[in-house]
Amino acid sequence: MGIFDFLKKKKVKEEKVEAKALKKAKKETPKTEPVERAPVRKRDMREIYKIIKEPHISEKATQLSDERKYTFKIYSRANKIQIEKAIANLYGIRVKDVKIINIKSKKRVLRGIEGRKAGHRKAIVTLERGEKIEILPH
Numbered sequence: 001m002g003i004f005d006f007l008k009k010k011k012v013k014e015e016k017v018e019a020k021a022l023k024k025a026k027k028e029t030p031k032t033e034p035v036e037r038a039p040v041r042k043r044d045m046r047e048i049y050k051i052i053k054e055p056h057i058s059e060k061a062t063q064l065s066d067e068r069k070y071t072f073k074i075y076s077r078a079n080k081i082q083i084e085k086a087i088a089n090l091y092g093i094r095v096k097d098v099k100i101i102n103i104k105s106k107k108r109v110l111r112g113i114e115g116r117k118a119g120h121r122k123a124i125v126t127l128e129r130g131e132k133i134e135i136l137p138h
Contacts, residue, residue, distance in 0.1 A: 083100075096128045
């Protein structure tokens with residue numbers, strides 16, 4: 001029965017492919033649903049907006065959102081702990097890490113008059129695995 005051996009080889013190959021697909025499916029991390037966020041009181045909202053100005057939306061910031069990193073413009077006196085608490089309360093998520101960047105002011109010339117473009121401060125917030133913010137565009 002050497003004539004039909006090629007059929008047996010096909011079955012073995014198909015079984016190997018199926019086994020690999022099952023292993024890949026098992027390796028994928030299970031997706032956790034976001035934590036239900038508690039309603040934020042008006043007073044808390046005032047405190048939050050004394051720390052965070054607005055989300056910083058740019059091409060690079062949009063690419064970072066795929067890595068669970070979101071960028072926000074912040075006030076100059078805000079520190080990492082305040083930013084972490086504000087983001088967690090505002091969006092009802094868990095924050096893993098906060099990085100702060102100071103953007104210096106730049107010289108600008110408009111119709112021969114020199115001036116300066118204001119600098120600002122921004123925070124890059126990394127979220128825990130399974131968390132994401134839906135407000136920012138992807």
